[in-house]
Amino acid sequence: MEGAQAVREAQRHGRVRELFVTDAAAARHPELLGAGSSRPSWITERAAASLSDTVTPQGIFAVCDLVDVPLERSLAGAPRLVAVCVAVGDPGNVGTIIRVADAAGADAVVLAGDAVDPHNGKAVRASTGSLFHLPVTRERDTAAALAACRAAGLTTLVADARGELDLHDPAVAPVLAGPVAWIFGGEAHGVPATVAEAAEHRVRVPIHGRAESLNLATAAAVCLYASVGARRLRSRPDE
Amino acid sequence: MEGAQAVREAQRHGRVRELFVTDAAAARHPELLGAGSSRPSWITERAAASLSDTVTPQGIFAVCDLVDVPLERSLAGAPRLVAVCVAVGDPGNVGTIIRVADAAGADAVVLAGDAVDPHNGKAVRASTGSLFHLPVTRERDTAAALAACRAAGLTTLVADARGELDLHDPAVAPVLAGPVAWIFGGEAHGVPATVAEAAEHRVRVPIHGRAESLNLATAAAVCLYASVGARRLRSRPDE
Numbered sequence: 001m002e003g004a005q006a007v008r009e010a011q012r013h014g015r016v017r018e019l020f021v022t023d024a025a026a027a028r029h030p031e032l033l034g035a036g037s038s039r040p041s042w043i044t045e046r047a048a049a050s051l052s053d054t055v056t057p058q059g060i061f062a063v064c065d066l067v068d069v070p071l072e073r074s075l076a077g078a079p080r081l082v083a084v085c086v087a088v089g090d091p092g093n094v095g096t097i098i099r100v101a102d103a104a105g106a107d108a109v110v111l112a113g114d115a116v117d118p119h120n121g122k123a124v125r126a127s128t129g130s131l132f133h134l135p136v137t138r139e140r141d142t143a144a145a146l147a148a149c150r151a152a153g154l155t156t157l158v159a160d161a162r163g164e165l166d167l168h169d170p171a172v173a174p175v176l177a178g179p180v181a182w183i184f185g186g187e188a189h190g191v192p193a194t195v196a197e198a199a200e201h202r203v204r205v206p207i208h209g210r211a212e213s214l215n216l217a218t219a220a221a222v223c224l225y226a227s228v229g230a231r232r233l234r235s236r237p238d239e
Numbered sequence: 240m241e242g243a244q245a246v247r248e249a250q251r252h253g254r255v256r257e258l259f260v261t262d263a264a265a266a267r268h269p270e271l272l273g274a275g276s277s278r279p280s281w282i283t284e285r286a287a288a289s290l291s292d293t294v295t296p297q298g299i300f301a302v303c304d305l306v307d308v309p310l311e312r313s314l315a316g317a318p319r320l321v322a323v324c325v326a327v328g329d330p331g332n333v334g335t336i337i338r339v340a341d342a343a344g345a346d347a348v349v350l351a352g353d354a355v356d357p358h359n360g361k362a363v364r365a366s367t368g369s370l371f372h373l374p375v376t377r378e379r380d381t382a383a384a385l386a387a388c389r390a391a392g393l394t395t396l397v398a399d400a401r402g403e404l405d406l407h408d409p410a411v412a413p414v415l416a417g418p419v420a421w422i423f424g425g426e427a428h429g430v431p432a433t434v435a436e437a438a439e440h441r442v443r444v445p446i447h448g449r450a451e452s453l454n455l456a457t458a459a460a461v462c463l464y465a466s467v468g469a470r471r472l473r474s475r476p477d478e
Contacts, residue, residue, distance in 0.1 A: 100457050105447025126454075133449040168471040208344025208467060210372040215365075218339050218460035221453065225461045226468070228447060232407040 001062040002052060002121055004029045009129030010064045018063040022048050025059030032060065053121050066119060067131055071110065071145060074137040075152040079107035081227055082154055082181040083220060086142055086191050087113035094118060095126025096217035097184065102130035104224040110137045110181075112145040113192075142195055149181035156199040158183045158191050159223050161213055163202030167226050175201060177230035182223050187216045240301040241291060241360055243268045248368030249303045257302040261287050264298030271299065292360050305358060306370055310349065310384060313376040314391040318346035320466055321393055321420040322459060325381055325430050326352035333357060334365025335456035336423065341369035343463040349376045349420075351384040352431075381434055388420035395438040397422045397430050398462050400452055402441030406465050414440060416469035421462050426455045 001010050010016045019040040033040050048059045083101040088094055094116050101109050118136050139145040146156055157180050165172045185191030196202055205214055205222050240249050249255045258279040272279055287298045322340040327333055333355050340348045357375050378384040385395055396419050404411045424430030435441055444453055444461050
C-alpha cells in the first residue's frame with residue numbers, strides 16, 4: 001500500500017503488517033504512526049522514491065495482508081448488487097470501479113477471467129480505501145463466476161453498447177431494480193461474446209451525442225447508479 | 240495531438256495542420272496518411288519517443304488548430320445540458336468529462352476558473368475525439384460563466400456531496416430534466432463555496448456504501464446521465 005489514504009484504510013481494517021515512513025510523511029500524518037500494532041520503520045526520501053510507483057511519492061507505505069476473498073463468500077447472504085469485471089486489465093479502471101461499487105452500495109466486486117490484480121498499487125490508490133469496504137474476489141473461470149451469480153439469485157446484465165435493452169427505457173427499470181450482477185468488459189473489446197450471450201440481458205447506455213462510447217469506469221458508474229435509482233423509484237410508487 | 244484516434248478525429252473535423260508519422264505507425268494506419276490536405280512528415284521512432292508524453296508512443300502526431308470557442312458561442316441556441324468544470328486541474332478528468340458530456344448529448348463543456356488546458360495531450364487522449372464533437376470553452380471568470388449559463392436559461396446545479404437535493408429523490412427529477420448546467424469541482428476540494436452558494440441548487444449523489452466520495456469523472460457521468468434519464472421519464476408520463 002502506498003499513500004496516507006490507503007494506509008489509513010488498511011489500518012482501520014487491521015490489515016497492516018509493516019509500516020514504512022519518511023520523516024516528512026511522519027510529520028504530515030502523525031495519526032498514522034501509532035495506529036497499528038507494529039512500530040513504523042523509518043526510511044529516507046531516496047528509499048521512498050525507490051519503493052514508490054508514483055512520480056511524487058507521499059513517503060508512507062505499508063505491507064498488508066491480501067484482501068480478496070473466495071467467490072462463495074462474496075456472494076453469501078442474498079446479494080442485491082454485484083459488479084463483475086471480465087478480463088479488465090487496467091488497474092486504474094478496476095480501482096475506480098471498486099470505489100464506485102462501494103459508493104453505490106454494492107455487495108461485492110468480482111474480477112473474472114484474466115483480470116488485473118486488485119492489489120496492484122494503481123488499483124489500490126484508485127479505490128481510495130474501498131478495496132477494504134466490500135468483498136473483492138478474483139475468479140479466473142468467468143463462466144463459473146456468472147453461474148455463481150445466478151445461483152445467488154442475481155439477474156446477469158451485461159453492459160454492452162449494442163445491447164437489446166436501453167438503460168433509460170422505463171420498461172427496463174424493474175429489471176435494474178431487482179437483484180442484479182452488472183458485468184463489465186475491458187475498454188478495448190468489451191465483454192467477450194460468449195459471456196454476453198450467456199447473460200440474461202445485454203443493456204446499452206444510450207449515446208446521445210457523437211462519442212463512440214463511454215470509458216469503462218464511467219459506464220460502470222452510470223449502470224450501477226441506474227440500479228440504485230431504479231430501486232428508489234420502485235420503493236416510492238406514489239411518486 | 241497524439242495517437243491514431245485523436246488524429247483521425249482532428250482530420251475528420253479539418254483541424255490538422257501538420258502530420259508526423261513513423262514507418263510503423265504509417266503501416267498500421269495507412270488510412271490516416273491521405274486524409275489531410277498536407278503530406279505527412281516522416282519521423283524516426285526516436286523522434287516519436289521524444290515528441291510523445293506516453294510511455295509507449297503510437298508514432299503518429301498532428302499539429303492542430305485550437306478548438307475552444309467563446310462562451311457566447313458555446314451557449315448559443317437554447318442549450319439544454321451543459322457541463323461546467325470549475326478549477327479542475329487533472330487533464331484525464333477533463334478529457335473524460337468532455338467524453339461523457341458528448342455521450343450524454345450535452346450542448347457544451349465550459350472549463351471555468353484556473354482549469355487545465357483542454358488541448359493538453361492527456362486531456363485530448365482521454366476525450367477520445369469528443370473534444371471535436373461539442374463546443375468547449377475556457378472562461379477564467381467563474382462567476383461570469385455561471386451568469387452566462389443562467390442568462391441562457393439553464394438552471395445551475397452544483398454536484399456537491401453535502402447538497403440539499405438528493406439526485407435520486409423522485410421530487411428532484413423535474414429539476415434534472417429541465418435545461419441545466421451541471422457544475423463540477425476539482426476532486427480534492429470540490430466546487431468553491433462561493434460558487435456553490437451562488438448556484439440555484441446543490442445536488443448530492445447518494446453514497447450507499449462506505450466510500451467517502453466518487454471520483455470526479457464518475458460523479459459527472461452519474462449526474463449528466465441522471466438528467467438524460469429524467470428527461471426520458473418525463474417524455475413518457477404514462478410509464
